[in-house]
Amino acid sequence: MSQFAVERVRHELKFRVAEVVRNERLTPRMARVTLRHPDFATFPSLAYDDHVKLFFPTPGIALAIPERGPSGLIWxxxxxxPEGRDYTPRMFDQARQEVVIDFVLHGDGPATKWAASAKPGDTLGIGGPRGSFVVKGDFDFYLLAGDETALPAIGRRIEELPPGAKVIAFIEIATAAEKQSFDPRANVELHWLDRSAGDPGLVDAVRAATLPGGTGYAFVAGEASASAAIREHLINDRKVDPDLIKAASYWRLGDVDHDDGHAH
Ligand SMILES: Cc1cc2nc3c(=O)[nH]c(=O)nc-3n(C[C@H](O)[C@H](O)[C@H](O)COP(=O)(O)OP(=O)(O)OC[C@H]3O[C@@H](n4cnc5c(N)ncnc54)[C@H](O)[C@@H]3O)c2cc1C
Known part of the structure; x- marks a missing residue:
């Protein structure tokens, strides 16, 4: 492994009202929404797990436009x-001024409801990304583990790692129909964990995994308690250096607009 470093890059905070170009159903429970705004010509996203804050207009009420304050948006x-939720830019194309967001359609909640019915011409607010957490280093392997909400970040990582990189990924999905295909250059060992088929859950699968030798970097994201349990397992049972783990809590069972404690 070459020298490991993490660089936190700050981006100027921006808010735009973007327009929906397309809304495709990638899989039964995943909507892929393509958004356009002239400012996306300079959209900054340096890391696979960057996030933006999306603000969903209340039907019939014009979206309020916030100002930039020293520590965030001021309404x-x-x-x-408006209701705001965090999402990962799955792809972006500065030349086309487009940003693509994949939404898990999990049932209820303003984000899910909006994504399920968004159509071309609809608008929503989009703030950020405020920063990127860039992991530098040429690791012996990359462990990626998450549920459907982490699929955008995991998919982006799988597709951006260079040839020769070794990836072992565990992704928990509701049914086999939620499997996605990626376009990797790296050497990827992919384990889909199908809840409907009674496959082991994410935590058990990672616990039972045979990981490649050498030094790896772990990215874990999804439901809060699963992410925390995997982080604990890696540190306590596998003696992984905590600096080589990023375990993020993307939602919590029963929590509306879960706050994972990161800066917005
Ligand atoms: C940094 C970051 C990046 C994220 N990236 C993505 C992304 O790219 N795509 C994506 O789909 N999500 C992503 N998420 C997760 C997403 O923000 C949450 O799932 C969010 O709660 C969805 O908002 P909502 O309005 O649909 O539901 P909420 O109003 O927040 O919650 C309503 C109810 O649904 C439950 N719930 C929330 N999410 C789920 C879920 N996935 N499955 C089952 N129940 C759920 C809650 O516990 C609550 O009971 C990300 C989160 C973070 C912090």
């Missing part, structure tokens, strides 16, 4: 603050 007094 105008008296205006209704």
């Amino acid at each position: 105008p007094d008296g205006a209704e603050r």
Whole structure:
């Protein structure tokens, strides 16, 4: 493994009202929404797990436009603050001024409801990314583990790693119909964990995994308790250096607009 370093790159905070270009059903429970805005010509996204904050207009009410404050967006007094949720830019194309977001359609919640019915010409607010957590280093292997909400970040990572990189990925999905295909250059060992078929859950699968030798970097994301359990397992049972793990809590069972503690 070559020298490991993490670089935190800050980006100027921006808010745009973007327009839906397309809404495709990638799989039964995943909507792929392509958004366009002239400012996406300079859209900054340096890391596979960057996130933007999406703001969903209430039907019939014009989206309030926030100002930039020293520590985030400031909403105008008296205006209704729209519901906001975090999402990963799965792809972006500066020349076409497009950003693609994959939404898990999990049931209820403003983001899911919006994504299930968004159509070309609809608009939503998009802030960020405010920063990128760039992991540098040529690791012996990359462990990627997550549920459907982590698929955009995991898919992006799988596709951006160079030839010769070794990836072992565990992805928990509701049914086999949620499997996606990727376009990797790296050497990828992919394990789909199908809940409907009674496959082991994410935590058990990672616990039972035979990992390649050498030093790896682990990215774990999804439901809060699963991410925390995998992080604990890697540190306590496999003696992985905590600096070589990024375990993120993307949602928590029963929590509306779960706050994972990261800066917005
Ligand atoms: C940094 C970051 C990046 C993320 N990237 C993505 C992404 O690219 N794509 C994506 O789909 N999600 C992503 N998420 C997760 C997404 O923000 C949450 O799932 C969010 O709660 C969805 O909002 P909602 O309005 O649909 O539901 P909410 O109103 O927040 O929640 C309503 C109910 O649904 C439950 N719930 C929330 N999410 C799920 C789920 N996935 N499965 C089952 N139940 C759920 C909640 O526990 C709650 O009971 C990301 C989260 C973070 C922090």
